[in-house]
Amino acid sequence: MQITKYILGAVTAASFAGGAFAQTEIQWWHAMGGANGERVDRIAAGFNESQSDYIVTPSYKGNYTETMTAAVAAFRAGEQPDIVQVFEVGTATMMAAKGAVYPISELMADSGTPFDQSVYLPAVVSYYQTSDGDLLSMPFNSSTPVLWYNKDAFAKAGIENPPETWDELNAAAQALLDSGMSCGYSFGWQSWVLIENYGAWHNIPMGTEENGFAGLNTRFTFNNDAVVNRLQSIADSQESGIFKYGGRRGDSLSLFTSGECGMWMNSSAYYGSMVEQAEFEFGQTMLPLDTDVADAPQNSIIGGATLWVLRGKPEANYPGVAQFMNYLSSSEVQAWWHQETGYVPITTAASDLSREQGFYDENPGTDTAIAQLSLNAPTANSRGVRFGSFVQMRDIINEEMEALWAGDVTAREAMDTAVERGNALLVKFENANN
Numbered sequence: 001m002q003i004t005k006y007i008l009g010a011v012t013a014a015s016f017a018g019g020a021f022a023q024t025e026i027q028w029w030h031a032m033g034g035a036n037g038e039r040v041d042r043i044a045a046g047f048n049e050s051q052s053d054y055i056v057t058p059s060y061k062g063n064y065t066e067t068m069t070a071a072v073a074a075f076r077a078g079e080q081p082d083i084v085q086v087f088e089v090g091t092a093t094m095m096a097a098k099g100a101v102y103p104i105s106e107l108m109a110d111s112g113t114p115f116d117q118s119v120y121l122p123a124v125v126s127y128y129q130t131s132d133g134d135l136l137s138m139p140f141n142s143s144t145p146v147l148w149y150n151k152d153a154f155a156k157a158g159i160e161n162p163p164e165t166w167d168e169l170n171a172a173a174q175a176l177l178d179s180g181m182s183c184g185y186s187f188g189w190q191s192w193v194l195i196e197n198y199g200a201w202h203n204i205p206m207g208t209e210e211n212g213f214a215g216l217n218t219r220f221t222f223n224n225d226a227v228v229n230r231l232q233s234i235a236d237s238q239e240s241g242i243f244k245y246g247g248r249r250g251d252s253l254s255l256f257t258s259g260e261c262g263m264w265m266n267s268s269a270y271y272g273s274m275v276e277q278a279e280f281e282f283g284q285t286m287l288p289l290d291t292d293v294a295d296a297p298q299n300s301i302i303g304g305a306t307l308w309v310l311r312g313k314p315e316a317n318y319p320g321v322a323q324f325m326n327y328l329s330s331s332e333v334q335a336w337w338h339q340e341t342g343y344v345p346i347t348t349a350a351s352d353l354s355r356e357q358g359f360y361d362e363n364p365g366t367d368t369a370i371a372q373l374s375l376n377a378p379t380a381n382s383r384g385v386r387f388g389s390f391v392q393m394r395d396i397i398n399e400e401m402e403a404l405w406a407g408d409v410t411a412r413e414a415m416d417t418a419v420e421r422g423n424a425l426l427v428k429f430e431n432a433n434n
Helices: 008-017 034-050 064-076 088-095 104-111 122-128 152-158 166-178 190-201 224-238 253-257 268-277 317-329 333-340 348-356 368-373 390-405 411-432
Strands: 024-030 056-061 084-086 138-143 143-152 182-189 260-266 283-284 303-308
Touching: 024 034, 024 064, 024 190, 024 317, 034 268, 034 317, 034 333, 034 411, 056 317, 064 088, 084 224, 088 122, 088 143, 088 303, 088 390, 088 411, 122 138, 138 268, 138 317, 143 152, 143 190, 143 224, 143 268, 143 368, 152 166, 152 260, 166 182, 166 260, 182 190, 182 253, 190 224, 190 260, 190 390, 224 390, 224 411, 253 260, 253 268, 260 268, 268 333, 283 368, 303 317, 317 333, 333 348, 390 411
Parallel strands: 024 056, 024 084, 182 260
Antiparallel strands: 084 303, 138 303, 143 260, 143 283
16 A cells, blocks of 8 residues: 555546546545645545545645534535544534534444554544543544754754753753854744643643543633743743744744744644755754653643544445545555654554654654653543633633733733633533533
């Protein structure tokens, strides 16, 4: 099985010329634009070439929020796709959409398709499992935040090793400033990196009820001293240039790839962007440990998205959907996807294949994300987060953190307000789904 190079238009034309009208079409809505969108097209084409009964048609529907919103609206109108890509913070919302979702474990059993959940990385599938261990959606583009660093800048500043703690990170940032750089570090997706993963990395909860996994009556608790103290320290370091805020999501990438900031905390999935944009030697290492909070790191949690199967399509479609999920999970496809993008391979076999192919030897540090996720068996605090309305909650956290970076509030005020506003959302979600 392999991913083949092709020209999308030519393959589509050839497929229809060869009698594709007899094939069952499977619609796949996704949120991957640019180069990753082209890679999605190649995965679909590879599957289509591997068999003659089904044809997967991928369609880009905008960013994660736009894609999920479009799918919900389409389902209500009876025009839903077979498969939709939904980011991890939409998990609770999708679970609450009773009657709309066809759980992967159930789909595979109903279609008689061989399926072994034990082959998937525990840190990846645990996020998307029920309390009984059934898999709700198929992991696809899973990532985790890492610390990217400019090796050339480190060498110039005399920094021999990448930092392992927050104290070392601040010392490295100061050394970079002393060597002539204007910024020590920045980060993106700040709720994911500095609250969700900070909590998991230090084995402290973000909320009650096992971060929402154990029940809808969960409440946020991330306004704890550990988070507040770390965020205040970061805010205070702006004046010297140690930290510079560069915006939400991946907006701050250019601060790193341009050489302005020597370090950047964000998704491992920016590997492809680093290769294309950075004109210096770069590396990635694990997130820094706050030694005032923990003696050793626990494990990081995933981001990215999974593929959800929606009900209401013709029964003839679902065996093809199950077959496609198996194709997507194959070692060859996952190893290729991992090596091209920096997303984590969802199976141990795909990781082993990447190692056998020499990818990690040729590209040191590209197995950092896997190492972080697998560092220890996940705890109730480090399995992930499953809060209702969390898409809106991240907007609230962004607003409060930006007020902190602007100097309008303290970290204590920002986090207390974020928790208060967030808990109001959780109560509303709980009442709507009980």
